[in-house]
Amino acid sequence: MLLKTFLLFLFFALTYALISFDFCTYQFHTLPTQGMTDTIYGGIILTLILFLVKEYLFNINLTGEWLGEEKIISSTETIDPVNKIQYVFHLLQKGAEIVGEGEKISEDSIINGHIQYERKARVRVHVQGYLQRNYFRKSSVFLLIIEDGPLRKSSSSFELLVQSPNLITGQFSSTAADAKGRFTLTKTFPS
Numbered sequence: 001m002l003l004k005t006f007l008l009f010l011f012f013a014l015t016y017a018l019i020s021f022d023f024c025t026y027q028f029h030t031l032p033t034q035g036m037t038d039t040i041y042g043g044i045i046l047t048l049i050l051f052l053v054k055e056y057l058f059n060i061n062l063t064g065e066w067l068g069e070e071k072i073i074s075s076t077e078t079i080d081p082v083n084k085i086q087y088v089f090h091l092l093q094k095g096a097e098i099v100g101e102g103e104k105i106s107e108d109s110i111i112n113g114h115i116q117y118e119r120k121a122r123v124r125v126h127v128q129g130y131l132q133r134n135y136f137r138k139s140s141v142f143l144l145i146i147e148d149g150p151l152r153k154s155s156s157s158f159e160l161l162v163q164s165p166n167l168i169t170g171q172f173s174s175t176a177a178d179a180k181g182r183f184t185l186t187k188t189f190p191s
Contacts, residue, residue, distance in 0.1 A: 065189040073181040080111040100127035
């Protein structure tokens with residue numbers, strides 16, 4: 001985060017220097033005395049710098065395989081409450097839109113302990129959402145996951161923050177046992 005702040009400061013300082021430079025006389029001068037051509041040159045350079053900053057400094061690629069982990073803090077399940085659920089997701093990012101598929105691969109509960117699902121017994125999930133790119137704070141990811149459970153379909157809403165290119169964390173709320181808690185996505189491929 002400190003690096004992004006420093007780079008933004010450097011960007012604005014360079015932009016001011018380029019706009020205040022007179023390309024005809026090769027001298028710096030104050031902005032109010034600038035001519036029309038210098039303003040056009042400065043605008044072109046500013047546009048180019050903004051494009052490069054957006055493409056290289058703030059580029060977030062969510063396409064790939066992700067391991068998701070739900071840590072349930074509260075739910076209405078009283079017989080055998082589940083503490084943790086793990087999923088594997090395959091996501092595709094198209095601009096700001098995110099779509100994908102996944103499977104529930106394991107869960108931990110108080111009575112049954114750790115259950116690792118075999119491939120043929122895994123519950124399928126469908127993912128849709130979007131990425132909200134922020135330039136001065138962490139970018140957000142909003143997901144809706146629909147789970148084809150053995151008894152009924154359930155849906156979960158996720159509000160997450162991009163911590164790094166390979167780590168996304170946040171909170172979730174689900175219609176399955178009215179579960180709420182923390183959620184972590186860790187990118188496993190490509191790393």
